[in-house]
Amino acid sequence: GAVVSQHPSWVICKSGTSVKIECRSLDFQATTMFWYRQFPKQSLMLMATSNEGSKATYEQGVEKDKFLINHASLTLSTLTVTSAHPEDSSFYICSARAVPGTSGFHGAYEQYFGPGTRLTVT
Amino acid sequence: DAKTTQPNSMESNEEEPVHLPCNHSTISGTDYIHWYRQLPSQGPEYVIHGLTSNVNNRMASLAIAEDRKSSTLILHRATLRDAAVYYCILNTGGFKTIFGAGTRLFVKA
Numbered sequence: 001g002a003v004v005s006q007h008p009s010w011v012i013c014k015s016g017t018s019v020k021i022e023c024r025s026l027d028f029q030a031t032t033m034f035w036y037r038q039f040p041k042q043s044l045m046l047m048a049t050s051n052e053g054s055k056a057t058y059e060q061g062v063e064k065d066k067f068l069i070n071h072a073s074l075t076l077s078t079l080t081v082t083s084a085h086p087e088d089s090s091f092y093i094c095s096a097r098a099v100p101g102t103s104g105f106h107g108a109y110e111q112y113f114g115p116g117t118r119l120t121v122t
Numbered sequence: 123d124a125k126t127t128q129p130n131s132m133e134s135n136e137e138e139p140v141h142l143p144c145n146h147s148t149i150s151g152t153d154y155i156h157w158y159r160q161l162p163s164q165g166p167e168y169v170i171h172g173l174t175s176n177v178n179n180r181m182a183s184l185a186i187a188e189d190r191k192s193s194t195l196i197l198h199r200a201t202l203r204d205a206a207v208y209y210c211i212l213n214t215g216g217f218k219t220i221f222g223a224g225t226r227l228f229v230k231a
Contacts, residue, residue, distance in 0.1 A: 002168070034218065043209075044166070044221040093165045095219070110156060111219055113165035 003027055004096050006114035013084055013121055020080045021117045023094030030096035033077040034111065035069060038091040050077050084121040092117045126210045131226040134200045142195040142225055144210030149190050153212040156219070157184065157195045161206045166221075169195065169208070205229045 003026040013019050023033060031052050036044040048064075050056040050071035058064045068080040077096075081088055095113040127145040134140040146155065154173050158166040170177055170184045172193070177184040183196040197204055209224040 004165075006165075036221075043207075043223050044160075046218055046220060049218050091163075095165070110168050110171055111158075112168060113158075116163070116165045118163075 002098065002112040004094065004112045004114040006092075006094055006117050008117060009115060010118040011120070013119070015085055015121055016083055018080055018082045019084055019119060020078055021092055021094075021119075023077045023079070023096070023114050025075045025096040025112070028096070028098050028112075029074040031074060031099055032097040033071055034095045034097070035067070035077075035079050036093045036095070038093060038116075044093060047079075081119065084119070086121045089119055089121045092119055126212060126222050128208070128210055128222065128225045130223065131228065133228045133230065134197075135230050136201060137199050140197040140200045140204070140227065140229075142197070142208050142210075142227065143192065144194070145192045146210070146212055147191045149212055150214060153190075153214045155184065155186060155190075155193050156211045156213055157182070158209045158211065159204075159206040160209070160224070161203075166209065200227075200229045202229050202231060 005024045005026055007022045011019055033050050035047045037047050038044045046059050047062045048056045048058045048069050050069045052071050052074050056069035066082055071077040093116045095111040097111050154171050156171040157169040159169050160166040170179055170182050172184045172186050185194045207224040207226050209221050211219055213219055
């Protein structure tokens with residue numbers, strides 16, 4: 001249980017184009033999903049928190065108009081990198097927090113992470 | 123958010139136990155202690171969590187100090203597949219999870 005998928009696993013795009021990354025919780029419901037970015041040899045940096053049916057909360061320094069997040073259902077969140085530039089090249093990781101009290105989870109707000117999406121902007 | 127402090131790296135021999143320490147001196151009473159690990163080019167993987175008591179699961183054990191200001195993740199028999207970055211994180215009430223630098227574990231054959 002507790003599987004989170006991301007699609008695509010890697011993508012190459014040209015500068016100025018937009019890229020959409022999907023994050024799905026496959027076998028559980030997640031009211032909250034998180035998006036992280038990770039540069040080589042660095043730790044994960046939280047970009048935004050999204051709750052189903054409401055606007056995402058962005059961390060300081062993250063441009064909300066550039067990184068569009070949509071959390072339309074309890075199992076799907078999307079991140080769209082608009083007008084991508086080479087400096088946006090990174091490893092993007094989503095995570096989903098299980099609803100406490102649901103079957104199989106301990107109510108400790110543990111998060112389950114997707115496998116990541118490697119974005120390369122040329 | 124309460125912060126955690128971990129050694130930058132540790133080394134272990136295969137088949138030997140590994141004790142990964144984490145200090146969290148500013149932990150609050152409602153903070154859960156979570157451990158995740160990240161293998162190269164993969165998303166982090168949940169390892170274990172605890173609140174006050176020591177915990178065991180199929181992956182590892184978590185020993186929590188009586189004052190909760192530190193904890194230790196124990197891998198009972200390290201394998202080459204355990205080589206990863208291990209993150210100790212505090213989480214309260216379902217709020218966002220902030221990652222520190224973690225401990226990079228090297229396992230020697």
